[in-house]
Amino acid sequence: MQVEARNSDLNTVPALEPPPGQTSNLNNPxxxxxxxxxxxxxxxxxxxxxxxxxxxxxxxxxxxxxxxxxxxxxxxxxxxxxxxxxxxxxxxxxxxxxxxxxxxxxxxxxxxxxxxxxxxxxxxxxxxxxxxxxxxxxxxxxxxxxxxxxxxxxxxxxxxxxxxxxxxxxxxxxxxxxxxxxxxxxxxxxxxxxxxxxxxxxxxxxxxxxxxxxxxxxxxxxxxxxxxxxxxxxxxxxxxxxxxxxxxxxxxxxxxxxxxxxxxxxxxxxxxxxxxxxxxxxxxPLLPGFIKFVRGQDASSTGPSYGNGGSSRRQGHTTHTASAVQQHVPGQADKGSYHCYHEMGVMNDAHVSAVSLLKEDQTREMGPGIVKTVHLQTEYSNA
The missing domain is CATH 1.20.1070 (Rhopdopsin 7-helix transmembrane proteins)
Structure with missing residues (x-):
């Protein structure tokens, strides 16, 4: 700051000396x-x-x-x-x-x-x-x-x-x-x-x-x-x-x-x-689940069921829901088992164990502790 500014209007004094070839412009810089x-x-x-x-x-x-x-x-x-x-x-x-x-x-x-x-x-x-x-x-x-x-x-x-x-x-x-x-x-x-x-x-x-x-x-x-x-x-x-x-x-x-x-x-x-x-x-990470939710709503006038349990049937399909794994909720079964549902705060058909993405023989070879849940909705044909 300039020493002479002490006795001047601070709104009219530049805060720094301009470099050579430059001039101060306080109005429209x-x-x-x-x-x-x-x-x-x-x-x-x-x-x-x-x-x-x-x-x-x-x-x-x-x-x-x-x-x-x-x-x-x-x-x-x-x-x-x-x-x-x-x-x-x-x-x-x-x-x-x-x-x-x-x-x-x-x-x-x-x-x-x-x-x-x-x-x-x-x-x-x-x-x-x-x-x-x-x-x-x-x-x-x-x-x-x-x-x-x-x-x-x-x-x-x-x-x-x-x-x-x-x-x-x-x-x-x-x-x-x-x-x-x-x-x-x-x-x-x-x-x-x-x-x-x-x-x-x-x-x-x-x-x-x-x-x-x-x-x-x-x-x-x-x-x-x-x-x-x-x-x-x-x-x-x-x-x-x-x-x-x-x-x-x-x-x-x-x-x-x-x-x-x-x-x-x-x-x-x-x-x-x-x-x-x-x-x-x-x-x-929640975006894929949101896209699946929107697609599910578009596919049916009533939309998919996202209740806390049970199963929903629509258009000849059965939605895989939490009821299929109700007996494996944490606190009721061994959390280390990859065939159980690892809860991420809620049980409903918006969740499915990440193990469903793996083959049966792969799940046997995996050690415990790294798979939890992903947000997606899976459907299985009644046939």
Whole structure:
């Protein structure tokens, strides 16, 4: 900030000296705001649709809304606040070169950037916790094997780390006003250091969360085509890996520039993409079941039955339902048996054991602990 600005109107003084050959333009400078609008609009729409689809499947089809669903809804609300504040920061000058931003607007951008980072931590944490709890229900059986401890380590490492990083942003400066008014007495810690730490944590956790389901799928004795389909469904986490890596790269660039308002913009854009990617990763595994549900409704005017038990007959077919495995619900039979139904929170004909995809001789050769359930509807001819 310029020394002479102390006795001037901060709305009329550029926040940075322009480089040689450049002049300050505080009225209509070039900005990345259109990229922010487009990114925010697309990601918020996709995230909202994904969460609604997930809630529909869990409440209407699977007939039970579980803890991770509530957590994901809270994350979506946090995502709305995150993108809203990001757009407000763009209006103040984020995404423009700092010599085209007034000192007053720079102070507003710095203040909002800190609040945005505080909101980011619980938002991305909630989305990842919801994803991890879903993975546990699908892939981790009751036995405390390698997958169980890998999941628990990943879950209980993410929670304190993100909370600690959030606390570092809250206490970045004492008093907090020193963040946007550096001339005030007090002390600050490195906000850039906290940003790099959160970005690095995201990369590690995203990669680990991507590998966890893929490890299970590779071990399944399934046809290659089926493995590819499952890999694609559960491998959407690669999008969050890309987003978090790019956020880390641009975070490093931010520490090497004095043009804060310009350098912070791509960090925010990739953060929006990362949160959206994690939310989508939690809903994509339910997409095949949703498609089958819609096709089932289209195939019959009355639609398929998705009750808690019993069987439904329509158009000369019998739908395989939970009643066929009612005697094998967890707590009533050996959970280690692959011929029993491993519950993922509910018993109905939207579920069928993944063992139904395997041949009889394959199920005998498999060890316990890696197959749970997939969401699909199977029909058998009466003949």
């Amino acid at each position: 070039y900005s990345l705001r259109n990229y922010m609008y487009a990114t925010a609009g697309v990601t918020v729409a996709l995230s909202t649709i994904a969460v609604l689809l997930r809630l529909f499947m869990k409440a209407r089809v699977l007939r039970r809304v579980q803890l991770e669903d509530y957590i994901l809804v809270l994350s979506l609300i946090g995502f709305y606040a995150f993108t809203g504040l990001m757009i407000e920061a763009v209006h103040l000058g984020q995404g423009s070169h700092q010599w085209n931003v007034s000192i007053a607007h720079l102070q507003g951008v710095v203040k909002l950037a800190n609040i945005i980072e505080i909101i980011y931590c619980p938002t991305i944490l909630g989305a990842k916790v919801a994803m991890l709890l879903q993975m546990k229900r699908i892939f981790v059986v009751g036995r405390k094997g390698v997958l169980f401890w890998l999941h628990e380590t990943l879950l209980w490492t993410n929670i304190p780390c993100y909370l600690a990083i959030m606390l570092s942003f809250i206490l970045a400066c004492v008093p907090r006003e020193k963040l946007w008014q550096p001339e005030l007495p007090g002390h600050c810690i490195s906000s850039n250091g906290s940003l790099i730490a959160s970005s690095a944590l995201n990369v590690v956790s995203d990669v680990t969360m991507l590998l966890l389901p893929l490890m299970v799928i590779i071990r399944l004795q399934l046809p290659p085509r089926t493995k590819i389909v499952l890999g694609v469904v559960f491998g959407t986490g690669v999008l969050s890996c890309i987003s978090s890596t790019c956020r880390l790269v641009y975070g490093v660039f931010l520490t090497r520039t004095h043009d804060f308002t310009w350098g912070i913009a791509p960090v925010g854009l990739w953060a929006i993409g990362e949160i959206c990617s994690v939310i989508l990763s939690g809903a994509i």
